[in-house]
Amino acid sequence: MKITSEKIKDIFIKIADVLIENKNYLTELDAAIGDADHGINMARGFTKVKEKIEPNGFKNNSDLVKTVAMTLISTVGGASGPLYGTAFLNISKVIPDSDFDIDSLINIGETVIEGIQRLGKAQQGEKTMLDTIIPVVNSLRESKGKGLSLERALEECKKAAEEGMKATIPLQATKGRASYLGERSKGHQDPGATSSYLIIKVIVDELIS
Numbered sequence: 001m002k003i004t005s006e007k008i009k010d011i012f013i014k015i016a017d018v019l020i021e022n023k024n025y026l027t028e029l030d031a032a033i034g035d036a037d038h039g040i041n042m043a044r045g046f047t048k049v050k051e052k053i054e055p056n057g058f059k060n061n062s063d064l065v066k067t068v069a070m071t072l073i074s075t076v077g078g079a080s081g082p083l084y085g086t087a088f089l090n091i092s093k094v095i096p097d098s099d100f101d102i103d104s105l106i107n108i109g110e111t112v113i114e115g116i117q118r119l120g121k122a123q124q125g126e127k128t129m130l131d132t133i134i135p136v137v138n139s140l141r142e143s144k145g146k147g148l149s150l151e152r153a154l155e156e157c158k159k160a161a162e163e164g165m166k167a168t169i170p171l172q173a174t175k176g177r178a179s180y181l182g183e184r185s186k187g188h189q190d191p192g193a194t195s196s197y198l199i200i201k202v203i204v205d206e207l208i209s
């Protein structure tokens with residue numbers, strides 16, 4: 001699949017718009033099990049991302065994604081800022097310049113997980129953003145195994161993301177602020193798993209449209 005760098009830039013602008021639109025929703029989710037700032041943090045960071053990338057040209061995709069990463073690291077704060085920042089910084093090191101196939105998507109997913117785990121030490125099932133992201137990468141690997149088209153693989157991984165996000169509801173948090181609540185963190189959808197789903201949904205919808 002050919003993806004131009006203009007398209008990648010459009011995708012980031014769309015991600016920013018969706019996170020800004022969902023600022024209150026993400027903040028309400030964080031109010032239940034955290035400190036009611038996840039939507040505020042993400043909207044602040046991605047407003048800045050939009051300002052940084054919209055008017056500018058970039059040498060290549062790596063340069064663009066690195067700008068996104070550095071902007072998130074310096075503006076988002078909280079737990080999610082460094083985690084998303086590191087994830088995008090890792091992506092900047094592996095993102096192809098125009099030709100994407102299932103292996104490039106798997107590569108991107110694996111380096112995202114590596115970065116988030118290096119920093120946050122969470123595994124799947126601890127009620128974090130990884131509960132959305134790990135199933136996405138597993139789904140891509142499965143789709144590769146089945147020989148599905150890239151479009152079908154993208155559709156499937158979006159479903160896996162949504163299921164992973166919803167699967168955080170009954171979980172007890174054992175990482176991050178929500179873990180301070182112990183048992184009382186059960187019964188609420190994780191804010192970071194939700195922002196990760198929103199990001200993945202935009203990427204998939206933009207790539208298959």
Ligand code: ADP
Pocket residue numbers: 030034035037038041042077078079080081083116119120121122127128129130175176177190191192193
């Ligand atoms: P803070 O908790 O510092 O206020 P945010 O509210 O912006 O930061 O982000 C909270 C989200 O960060 C959580 O919902 C969770 O998904 C994610 N998170 C927290 N700790 C970790 C971790 N160790 N590994 C992965 N994700 C984490």
Ligand code: MG
Pocket residue numbers: 030034035036037038078177
């Ligand atoms: Mg918070």
Ligand code: MG
Pocket residue numbers: 035037078079
């Ligand atoms: Mg906070």
